Amino acid sequence: MANPHGKYLVGVYDDDEVILHAVPTLRKAGVKISEVYSPFAIHGMDDALGHPRTRIGIAAFIFGVTGCICGLTLMIWTMGIDWPMIVGGKDPISIPNYIPITFEVTVLFTAFGMVTVFFITNGLGPSLVNPNSFDPRATDNKFVMAIDLKGNRLSEAEITQQLRDTGAEEVNIKQF
Amino acid sequence: MHVTSPVRPPLVTGAKTYADVTEDICRHVEAKPTKEWWVAFIISVVVLIYGTACVFWTWWEGLGVWGLNKTVGWAWDITNFVWWVGIGHAGTLISAILLLFRQKWRTSINRAAEAMTIFAVLCAASFILMHMGRPWMAYWALPLPNAFGSLWVNFNSPLVWDVFAISTYFSVSLVFWYIGLIPDLATIRDRARSKVSRFIYGSLAMGWTGSAKAWSRYEYISLILAGLATPLVLSVHTIVSMDFATSVIPGWHTTIFPPYFVAGAIFSGFAMVQNLMLITRVVYKLEDYITIEHIESMNKVITLTGSIVGVAYITEFFIAWYSGVEYESYAFINRATGPYWWAYLTMMTCNVITPQLFWSRYIRRSVTWTFFIAILVNIGMWFERFVIIVTSLHRDYLPSSWAMFSPTMFDIGDYIFSFGFFFTFFLLFSKFLPVVNMAEVKSVLRSSSETLPKKVAGVAKGERVASPNYNKDAQ
Numbered sequence: 001m002a003n004p005h006g007k008y009l010v011g012v013y014d015d016d017e018v019i020l021h022a023v024p025t026l027r028k029a030g031v032k033i034s035e036v037y038s039p040f041a042i043h044g045m046d047d048a049l050g051h052p053r054t055r056i057g058i059a060a061f062i063f064g065v066t067g068c069i070c071g072l073t074l075m076i077w078t079m080g081i082d083w084p085m086i087v088g089g090k091d092p093i094s095i096p097n098y099i100p101i102t103f104e105v106t107v108l109f110t111a112f113g114m115v116t117v118f119f120i121t122n123g124l125g126p127s128l129v130n131p132n133s134f135d136p137r138a139t140d141n142k143f144v145m146a147i148d149l150k151g152n153r154l155s156e157a158e159i160t161q162q163l164r165d166t167g168a169e170e171v172n173i174k175q176f
Numbered sequence: 177m178h179v180t181s182p183v184r185p186p187l188v189t190g191a192k193t194y195a196d197v198t199e200d201i202c203r204h205v206e207a208k209p210t211k212e213w214w215v216a217f218i219i220s221v222v223v224l225i226y227g228t229a230c231v232f233w234t235w236w237e238g239l240g241v242w243g244l245n246k247t248v249g250w251a252w253d254i255t256n257f258v259w260w261v262g263i264g265h266a267g268t269l270i271s272a273i274l275l276l277f278r279q280k281w282r283t284s285i286n287r288a289a290e291a292m293t294i295f296a297v298l299c300a301a302s303f304i305l306m307h308m309g310r311p312w313m314a315y316w317a318l319p320l321p322n323a324f325g326s327l328w329v330n331f332n333s334p335l336v337w338d339v340f341a342i343s344t345y346f347s348v349s350l351v352f353w354y355i356g357l358i359p360d361l362a363t364i365r366d367r368a369r370s371k372v373s374r375f376i377y378g379s380l381a382m383g384w385t386g387s388a389k390a391w392s393r394y395e396y397i398s399l400i401l402a403g404l405a406t407p408l409v410l411s412v413h414t415i416v417s418m419d420f421a422t423s424v425i426p427g428w429h430t431t432i433f434p435p436y437f438v439a440g441a442i443f444s445g446f447a448m449v450q451n452l453m454l455i456t457r458v459v460y461k462l463e464d465y466i467t468i469e470h471i472e473s474m475n476k477v478i479t480l481t482g483s484i485v486g487v488a489y490i491t492e493f494f495i496a497w498y499s500g501v502e503y504e505s506y507a508f509i510n511r512a513t514g515p516y517w518w519a520y521l522t523m524m525t526c527n528v529i530t531p532q533l534f535w536s537r538y539i540r541r542s543v544t545w546t547f548f549i550a551i552l553v554n555i556g557m558w559f560e561r562f563v564i565i566v567t568s569l570h571r572d573y574l575p576s577s578w579a580m581f582s583p584t585m586f587d588i589g590d591y592i593f594s595f596g597f598f599f600t601f602f603l604l605f606s607k608f609l610p611v612v613n614m615a616e617v618k619s620v621l622r623s624s625s626e627t628l629p630k631k632v633a634g635v636a637k638g639e640r641v642a643s644p645n646y647n648k649d650a651q
Contacts, residue, residue: 036388040619046392078328097332104340124382131383136366141194
C-alpha cells in the first residue's frame with residue numbers, strides 16, 4: 001500500500017486470532033478496511049481481507065527461465081561459436097558440462113528478480129524519510145487495522161462501535 | 177481444530193508475550209556495548225590486523241612465503257577454503273531446508289546462523305583470492321571477452337563452476353538474510369529513541385510497515401527463496417567437491433565426493449552454529465529462546481551427518497581396495513598409515529567417534545559437552561580437508577618427488593586472518609542487529625510457547641483458542 005494520506009480510524013487489537021476473526025465480521029457489516037498491520041505474518045489474513053493472491057511466483061518463474069536461457073546462451077556462444085575450443089577431448093558444445101553454471105545463473109536471476117519485484121510492489125526502497133505509521137506498536141506487539149473514512153458509507157461512530165465489538169482495545173483517529 | 181501434541185516441549189520458554197520477545201532481543205541492540213563485548217571485539221580486531229598484515233605480505237611477496245613445494249601445490253589455502261564454505265552451509269540448511277520441512281525450531285537460530293553463513297563464505301572467498309597469488313587478476317575468472325588478453329574462461333572447468341557457485345551462493349544468502357531482517361529492522365526503527373538510530377534503522381528497514389499485503393508477499397518469497405537455496409546449497413558443495421573429483425589424482429578421483437562433502441559441510445556448520453549460539457545464548461541471556469531442545473535438535477543433526485561422513489570414509493577405503501587400482505589403494509593406505517597418520521587419526525576420532533557420544537541423552541542435552549564436541553568436530557573437519565588435499569598430493573607417482581608439507585608463519589597467519597575477520601564481523605552483527613528473528617519467533621509463539629498446554633486444555637473444553645487476554649503484556 002502506498003504511503004497513506006487522509007483521515008483514518010485506527011483499531012488496535014491485542015491478539016492475532018482476534019483480529020483475524022474481526023476482519024470478516026467487519027467486512028460483513030459493510031466496513032471497508034484499508035489494510036491490517038501486524039508484527040508478523042498472520043496466516044489467512046490476506047484471504048480474510050480479500051486481497052488477491054500474489055503473482056510474485058509468476059515473476060520469479062519468468063526470471064528463472066530468463067536466467068536459464070542467458071546462462072546456456074553465454075556458454076554455448078563463447079565455447080562453441082565465438083572461439084570454439086576442445087578441452088579434454090570434449091565437444092566444443094558439451095551441454096552436460098554447462099549444467100552446473102546454468103543452474104547457478106537460473107537461481108541468481110530468480111532470486112534477484114523476485115526480490116526486486118518484492119521491493120517494488122511493496123514500495124520498499126532506500127529512503128531518507130520513514131513511512132507514515134498508524135501505530136508504531138504494529139511492529140512490536142499490536143495488530144493494527146486502518147480504515148479510511150473517506151471510502152466508507154458508515155459513520156465514524158458506527159465503525160468505532162463495530163471495532164470495539166470485535167475486540168479492539170483502542171480506537172484512534174489518525175490524520176496525515 | 178488446532179491440536180498440538182502436548183508431549184512436544186515448548187520452543188520458547190518463560191511464558192513470553194509478543195512484547196517480551198521484542199524487548200528481550202532489542203535490548204541488546206539498543207544498549208551500549210558491554211565490557212565483555214569490547215574485550216572480545218578488541219581481541220578480534222587485533223587478530224584481524226595481524227592476519228591482514230600476513231595476507232598483505234603474502235600478496236606482496238608472492239606465494240613463496242607459504243610452505244608449498246612442487247609436489248604439494250595446494251595445502252592450507254584450499255583446506256581453509258573448503259572448511260569455511262562447509263561451515264557456511266549450516267546457515268542455509270537451517271533457514272531454507274528446515275523452512276521447507278516446517279521445523280519451527282529454526283526460528284530462534286536462523287538469523288545468527290545465516291549471518292554466520294555470510295561471514296564464513298566471505299572468509300572462504302578470501303582464500304580463493306589469496307591462493308591466486310595475484311589477486312588483482314581475479315577478474316580473469318569471470319567470462320570476459322578476448323580484448324582483456326586471454327580467451328574466454330573454460331566453462332568445462334569445475335574451478336569456473338566454483339566461481340559461479342560461490343558468488344551466487346553468497347549473494348542469494350545475503351538477500352535471503354536481508355529480507356528476513358527487514359521486519360525486525362522496522363521494529364527497532366519504531367522503538368528508536370534517538371534521531372540517529374531512527375534514521376539508520378529506518379533507512380535499513382526501507383519503509384517496512386508490516387501490512388498484510390507485504391506479509392503475504394514476504395511469506396511467499398521466503399518460501400521460494402528457501403526452495404531455491406536448498407538445491408543451491410547442495411550444488412555449491414557438490415561443485416566444491418568436483419574441484420577434486422573431476423581430477424585424476426588418486427584419492428580425489430571418487431564419485432562419492434559430492435554427497436560426502438555436502439554431509440560434511442552440514443556437519444561442521446552445525447558444530448560452528450553450536451559454538452556461536454552457546455556463547456550468544458549465555459551472553460545475551462537468550463536461554464528462553466535457544467533452549468536445550470534447540471541444542472538437542474542440532475546435536476541430532478550433527479550425529480546424523482557425522483555418521484554419514486563416517487560411512488563415506490569407510491566406503492571410500494573399501495572401494496580403494498575393492499577396485500584393485502594400485503594407486504588408489506596406495507593413496508588410502510598411505511593416508512591411514514603413512515607419515516600423516518596423525519592427521520588421519522584426528523579426522524577419524526573427531527568426526528566419526530566423538531559425535532556418537534550424542535547417542536547419550538545426557539550428553540546431547542549438556543551445554544558443556546555440546547560445546548567441546550562441537551569444537552572437536554570443527555577440528556576434525558579441518559583435518560578431513562587437510563587429509564584429502566595434502567595426503568593425496570604429497571606422495572607423487574615418482575618417489576623422487578615425494579615431499580612433506582610444513583606450514584610457515586604465513587600459512588598460519590593467513591588462517592588466523594580468517595578468524596579475525598569472522599569474529600570481528602560476527603561481533604558487529606551481534607551488537608547492531610537483532611540476533612534472533614523476532615517476527616518469526618512471534619509467529620510460532622502461539623503454537624510453541626509454554627502457555628500452550630493450557631490452551632489445548634481450553635480447546636478440549638470448547639473454549640476459543642484466542643482469548644483477548646492471551647497477549648496481555650506483563651506489567
